[in-house]
Every structure is written in C-alpha cells, then in structure tokens.
Amino acid sequence: MVTTPEIAIDQVSKQFRGGSLALDNVSLTVEKGEFVSLLGPSGCGKSTLLRLVSGLTPATQGTITVNGIEPANARELMSFIFQDATLLPWRTVEQNVGLGLELEGVARPVLEKSVNAMLSLVGLENLAQRYPRHLSGGMKMRVSIARALVSRPRILLLDEPFAALDEMSRDRLNEELLRLYAEQHWTVLFVTHSVAEAVFLSSRIVVLAPHPGRVAHVVPIDLPWPRTADTRLSDAFDEQVTHVSRLLRSVQAAAPEAR
Amino acid sequence: MKRHLWFALNSLIVLGVLLLIWQSGVWLGVPPYMLPGPLVVGEAVVNRFPSLIRSLWLTSEAAALGLGASIVVGVAIALAFAQWRWLRCLLFPYTILLQTVPIVAIAPLVLMWAGNGLLSVALVAFIICLPPIIANTTQGLISVEENFLHLFLMHKATPVQVLLHLRLPHALPHLFTGIRISAGISVIGAITGELFAGSSRVGEGGLGYSILYASGQLETDYLFALVLAASALGFCFFFATMFLEWYLLHDWHEANRSDIPE
Known part of the structure; x- marks a missing residue:
C-alpha cells in the first residue's frame, strides 16, 4: 500500500513580484507524524516555504500537496503559529483561543467545552478572563499555541514562534510543545534559526541555503524519545548541535553575498 | 489619591494667579468696557443666567447634532475607503481639502443653501467635524497587521467576519481619536455657524449669535461671560468623549490604562 505523504513539496520555486527568487527548485516530503525543522540563515526562504504550504500564497512553479490535496483546500x-502571538487585544484569553472555532461557526456549548479543555491542557485556566496586555511574552505565546491546537489540527506550521522570547521561556515552551506532540501526534513543520532548538525538537532537520533558497542538507535527528530538559545535557545532543552548526556555517560561507 | 489632591490643588493655585492678573488690570485703571474685572463678569453671569444657559443649550444641541452626523457619515465613508483602494486614492485629497477650507468662508454658503436655523448651524459643525473622523477611521481600518489577516484566512473567515471581528474593533481606538478631535472643534463650528445664521430659533440665539449681539451693544461683561461659556462647552465636549473612550476601551487598549500615568 502506498501512503500519501502528509506534505509533499515537488520542485517548487517562488519568485516575488519584485523579481527576486525566494525559493529555487525545492523538493521535500514530510511523512505523517514527523517533526521537521526548516533551518537556515535569513534570506533562505524558510518562512516563504511555510506560507506556501499553508496555502496563503501560491507557488510560482512546482506543486505542493497537503494530505494529497491543494494547500488552500486543506486549511x-x-x-499556523506566527512569530508574534498575534492575539486580538480586545478579546480575553478565552475569546482569543475560541476565535477559530467561532469563525468556523461551531456551536457555543461545544466551543466553550473545547476552549476550557485546551486552556487546562496548556495551564492557562486561571488567566481565561485576562486581556493579552496583562500577559508576559511567554504567556501570550502559550495562548497562541492553545488557539492553534483547539481546532484539533493534523498539521502544525510554526514560523519562528519562540524567537522573541528569553532562553528560559523558550526552553520551557519547547518541552511543553513536545509533551503535546507526544499526546496529539501532529505532523509539524517548524521554522527556526536556532540550531539547539531545531535539534531538541525535530525528528529531521532541513538546512536551507540562501540566495536563492534551496535545500542544502537533510539531517535525521536520532536522539531518543521522549526528550526532556535532561536531553539537552547529553553528549549525543551536543554532537548533533555541533554537526548541524557546521553544516549551517558551510552553507553560509558558500552563499553569495546578500544583495 | 494623594497625587490627585496635589494636582487639584496646583490647578486651583494657577486659577487664582490668573484671576489675580486679570483683576490687577482693573486695578491699574483699564476701563470696564475694555476689560471688565472677574467680579463684574461674575455678576453678568448671575444676572443673565437663564439666557446664558439657553444660548449654551442651543449651541451644544447644534454641535452635538453636527458631531453625531459626522460620526455616522464619516465611518460610512471610511468603510468605503477601506474597502475600495481606488476610491480612497481618488477622493482622499478632497477630504483634506475639506479640512483646509476656512470654515468661516463656507458658513455663508451653507446658510444660503440651508436657510436660517438649526440645520445650517449643525451643518457647519458637521463639515468641520467630518475630516478627522474619516482620516482616523480609515487609518484604523487599513492598518491591520498582515499576520492577523493570515490568521483569519487560515480559518476561512468571510470578508464580513474580517470586518466585524478584525477591522472594526482594530479601528475603534482610531475612531475615538477622531471623535476626540472633532468634539472640541464641533463647538467652534456651531458658533461660527451661528455668527452667520443669526439665531437658530426665532427670537433667541446660541452663543455665536449672543456674542455678536453683546459686542454690538458693547456689553463687554456679558461678552466675556459668553466667551468663557463657549470654551467651557468645548472642554465639556472633549472630556465627555474622552470619558466614553476610556469607558469602552480601558479593558484592553494600552493608551486607555486605568492607572494614572506617572
């Protein structure tokens, strides 16, 4: 039996209206349940690739399918989790988490039940009535994650979600994300520029080269699961981080100067 | 609480000093038809209280009508501007033109078209109030961050949902900025209108009309009272809208924090 890959990117190029080539002939297949990180220097088109998969922008060339169908129809x-938490400031935590379900017309009692369950899953039940401006950066991101998970997605797309946070909040949220991943088995495409974060989270890392963006290396990460805070202290973790860092540096050194 | 009292006390001291400077002009021998002292003006306020209140009422009625209409029409125009870019590019320069045309120059025209009375006065206030509402609301409607739009699109939101749940609430603080600006000038617009429209009711007039009348009769003390009443009215309009803004937005909007700034 041939299974359809969860995300299939086939010889995809993306040219912006200004003429610059953001992605050049990128092919990548993500199987169900994989946690794949897109890693690369700025200008490698990693965020662009994520947006193409989400169906928010069309590819210039090549095809992308999500669960075998066009991304725009698989929304x-x-x-999608953005770099900033993108919470609506006029809505409470609870109302922000319920936004997607509300837009999709889910009945009020069902909505409330799902939102409450999700809030307790990410430990936010005490903040349900707060407005975003009362929350710290880490808390806002937690709300953003809850909002993304409440509609029970099969695929999670994250665009440098923890880049703006301090290291301790980031580590804690990474661990939490993996805990939820173990429970809910999504397929994940995760954009980051942090090697340590990518190694800690991923089952596979795709290193992209810049100008134009293309796949340079694919590195499977075979650290044992479940990964916890202790994983970061292991020698195997250090080795992987060193290995990936070298690859990243070689990609940067080989790249032509940014225009 | 202590800081509140301190501010109130300071304001009172400033008021006292200002009154003292004013009164010293009288002591120095400036004739009362040029500069009536604070006591004389106070006397005029007390003696002519009913007609002063009547004038205040007529002017605030016209100003409120003009302001209210400008909010309704301004938001409608802003919605159209936000929806159709070409319309915005085509017409936006004219809303600025509306703002730069001196209101005293328009008022006689309005009077010619709409005749003597409340309608003319309210129309002049409306015209002067409209541009800030349009400009600020349009800005609020179109300045929504791209990621928010993406978020809504990922959930297949309809254009109506994007408008109701994203653009309109996002524009609300901007709309209130516009209303706050317009509230202060609505009174100026109404008074300007009254200078030309005379009375908005037969046999009695608003502040603008009474100011003209008092200056014609050389009733300088009453003129002073009217000027003070006019600025107090603008002040009230301004604070009423500011309070409304605070009441509606302080839960979530950064600029409307409930605590007192340092």
Missing part, C-alpha cells in the same frame, strides 16, 4: 487540517 482545516492545518494551524
């Missing part, structure tokens, strides 16, 4: 399978 209900996916949730």
